[in-house]
Amino acid sequence: MSTDTALLDAGLNSEALPSTLFRFATAGSVDDGKSTLVGRLLHDSKAILADTLDAVARTSADRGFGGEKGGIDLALLTDGLRAEREQGITIDVAYRYFATDRRSFILADCPGHVQYTKNTVTGASTADAVVVLIDARKGVLEQTRRHLSVLQLLRVAHVIVAVNKIDLVDFSEQVFRDIEADVQKVARELGLGSDGVADLLVVPVSALDGDNVVDRSERTPWYTGPALLEVLETLPAADELEADLESFRFPVQLVIRPQGALAPDAVAGGLDVEAYRDYRAYAGQITEGSVKVGDEVSVISPGHEPRTTTVVGIDFAGQSLEEAAAPQSVAVRLADEIDIARGDTIAAAGTVRESTADLYASLAWLSPKPLREGQKVLVKHGTRTVQALVRNVTGKLDLATFNVEPASNLELNDIGHAQLRLSAPLPLENYLHHRRTGAFLVIDPIDGNTLAAGLVKDHPGDHEDERYVI
């Protein structure tokens, strides 16, 4: 590991391989050491600059952190709000950034108390990996089961369980092995790590002292696996894993049709005004798969049969690309003049099922306003927002036992199933196989707040994998 010089190398040697981006989140109960771990990663990868560290050291000393021994409360590095520092807790997801010579990391430190489901769902929705902390003295708790259950539901690509505070159990191999076995058992019950996409790894660490965080520790000679950062540096990102598995999906954000209003700087730079007079392209971000010039695509819009045409150009700010893949933002030109608007989806020809107005879903309820049957909501899927009626709530997941129980409403932090009727058909796909086109938001039409994270399920009767009962 060369994190000592990683930042410098990355800065000095611009000829080196471009670094890639990796997003991960932390999860765990209060006091398991999430903020400390994040602080440790930032500190040891030299992402904390001197003035920040000074401020944190001053506050630590003022509060008498570490008693006689002193020391720095690394949690202060992420607990940025006044109330958080005063109460010594993390209130909201905090985003932090650090880089090694291989990768740039975005990490979401998700608080573990009351709103754990809300925060874990939020952090996990964009994460390539989630690090779940367990206190080595406490082992697998009900909260751990809940966290793993949410991660399985959200189909997070990599789950890393960090058995923390290993220093407080005298670096005992037995304690670690027992916890590891418990974790494997829960994972098996959940089907986590067995669906060919997600994987699971268990690492013993001391966030406070740094063992197995950035470098492998000599104090755990019985552990021969990689240190946490080593894992994070080498795991493939979710887009990377999925690019070959998924077909092209491109929700249209807007139509670029400048007509007379060409960009003056482009014109000054020699853009052929005549050639671009009738320019028309569909702008968006590729959510899944990849596309090449010449590919056959289907255009999916409500009220139309899918229309098939050919990609004649992929433009990006004056560059013509031969090929593009998720998560690139591009503008696509098509062979035929088809009426296409925001909210329509361009997809690899013949790969999208018929759109439907009947939505069966799992909902992670994130609002203090409960969900009632008969309620009207908005559903944002891709770039389209439609009205929806909640027909019924068909069950609620007991995250500790993984059983589905009967329910007729959903409250904050509940995860349940519901059936909704949409005001217009959408090209819905099972979240299990489509992390992007299977995801949607439920929005309150009155105050506009986000009520729930939605995951599309198959219609009853369609083939459904037994492992995914929710």
Added chain:
Amino acid sequence: MSTQTTSEDLELNQLQSEAEGSAAAWRASRSGHGGPSAERLSSLDTLESEAIHIIREVVAEFEKPALLFSGGKDSVVMLHLATKAFWPGKVPFPVLHVDTGHNFPEVIDFRDRTVERLGLKLVVGSVQEFIDRGELAERADGTRNPLQTVPLLDAIQRNKFDAVFGGGRRDEDKARAKERILSLRDEFGQWDPRNQRPELWNLYNGRHTVGQHVRAFPISNWTELDIWRYIERENIELPGLYYAHEREVFARDGMWRAVGEVSQPLPHEDVITKLVRYRTVGDMSCTGAVESDARTVADVVVEVAASTLTERGATRADDRISEAAMEDRKKDGYF
């Protein structure tokens, strides 16, 4: 653009379930993987794509967006991203500048040239006008940055902007680290950090009621080094004071302050000529320079990568006032 095959990863999963997640098996399966494939999208390309997606979402979903443009490097990068998002069309929104009246003249000049070059409309909110009308009072410390909030909100309301793009980055400050990419503001422009909407996947919720508006931060996930690498890669022009130049300065609050109309040395503060550059270009009354011989963008990239101070810690007096300085200002409607 292609990606590495996933067969190895499937194999890995198999290995793993067989060995029950044994770390040794994990390592064995990884050997030969030289880390991420060279052909994967670079982190800069990924950040650029994300920012462009957000800019397009806001333009599609809001009636009247505007972009805060100060001529500072983050806002220059924002504008560059906007030109790429709508190419070959024009950037479809005006730019808004809150002029403290204490700006560096070369930055104002740069602002005007940029607006002209891109054919944009410029809306200016003036702190000086508010002071002249007696609606704002000069602070005892002479700092005008905190005074920007009132003219900013006034410009937003007067022009009925419902979304305002900012170049804020989460690595700048602990409070910013917690702010959403689309951040809802009430009638008074206030941010409520304890009552934020969860932001899920790449689905942004821009719904708001009459009187509310949204601040959009498409480069939330960029670091200072990302910004400089991008400026280098895209060959983006910046005001000259970002690069090393000779300037008459004096030391105050551990920073080098430029001698100018609004920042005069006190009798005990010696004026010397130094080779300096600015890491941020805010208000002259509170922005300090750093000693530097980085005359080119490549020099700056190297310098920033090796820097041991955050950009705000090094150069902004207004953020030193208290540990929660930024949070307090944001709650009151600041950028």
